[in-house]
Amino acid sequence: MAELAALEDPKVRAVNEKHGDEHGVNLTTLRALAKRLKTQQDLARELWQTGDSAARLLALLICRPKAFARDELDTMLRGARTPKVHDWLVNYVVKKSSHAEELRLAWLADPDPVVASAGWALTTERVVKKPEGLDLSGLLDVIEAEMKDAPDRLQWAMNHCLAQIGIEHPEYRTRAMEIGERLEVLKDYPTSPGCTSPFAPAWIAEMVRRQHG
Known part of the structure; x- marks a missing residue:
């Protein structure tokens, strides 16, 4: 969380907020961080629970899509408040789920x-x-x-x-x-x-x- 907070850029946040997304982390930087962390399902769940948009986007990049239960995905979608989190959840996780x-x-x-x-x-x-x-x-x-x-x-x-x-x-x-x-x-x-x-x-x-x- 501290690392994500350090990546926060007010200019990126200003652009994102126009689209209803409440985070200020450059997505290329976020993807690089995810690459370093590799797949970590437990960490992904913890990051998601924080409710922070940047943390949730990171969670979606490092999770194991097939490890989520149906009801868990349903709850996650209903709680995905911002467009980017919603889109990534559908495209990167739900589409790959059984x-x-x-x-x-x-x-x-x-x-x-x-x-x-x-x-x-x-x-x-x-x-x-x-x-x-x-x-x-x-x-x-x-x-x-x-x-x-x-x-x-x-x-x-x-x-x-x-x-x-x-x-x-x-x-x-x-x-x-x-x-x-x-x-x-x-x-x-x-x-x-x-x-x-x-x-x-x-x-x-x-x-x-x-x-x-």
Whole structure:
């Protein structure tokens, strides 16, 4: 904890706080520290218990993803207060867990939009890597009905899923683009030159163009 406190940089914290993340440790420095510590599940659990965002990010880098029980991951997700901790927990730990599918289904149906956004992130992973058994048409129905009015984090996760369905599954591409056009979610999102817009129709068109470049 003392070492993490010494790595704190007020400039990094100021940038992170704009995104809702309450820590000031440069992530490259954090990754270097994790590399030195290597995998230490007990230490990871202790770091997580501190509730400190930088400590939790470090915990997620040095933990053993398959060592967590299903309920433990569920509790961790509900307690992950900041976007970065939430994203790393889903991407670095839950996706590698044998409980990922069970949690995906439970979280998708959760009334808490931040928890539901994790369910959508896991669904997007399956859309890309293991779509067998997914009802893609049904997912598009839900996105069409609920994305427009969903809170930010949930809306972003649904939109990502919409774009990946359109990119990865040509038979649903036209419908995915039409939903995006009609709902206009993230249509005016400020995008830097050279970056792909998160507006689903533009995103789908650009990725398909690259695939067939």
